[in-house]
Amino acid sequence: MTNAERAMVMLLEDESDPGKHAVTPEVEGSSDGFVLSNGQDDEYPDEDTVPIGEALRIVEHIVGTGSWPADARWVVDC
DSSP: OBOSSEEOOEEOSSTTOOOEEEOOTTOOOEEEEEEOTTSOEEEEEGGGSEEHHHHHHHHHHHHHHSSOOTTOOEEEOO
């Protein structure tokens, strides 16, 4: 999910998996404009999202290899 500047990148193994998501823990602030298909407009802390270029790199790696990039920072969602 993206607001065109930052993206929330999540990886789920299956329906019951809480997943993990990409982070940039060194940044502060928050960004809005993450619009869901039902029209809901969400805001996320910037530390829980990544810049759009990094998001594209992470997704390209996952699609190409089936695994999370070794150098990408992420947290497990509980």
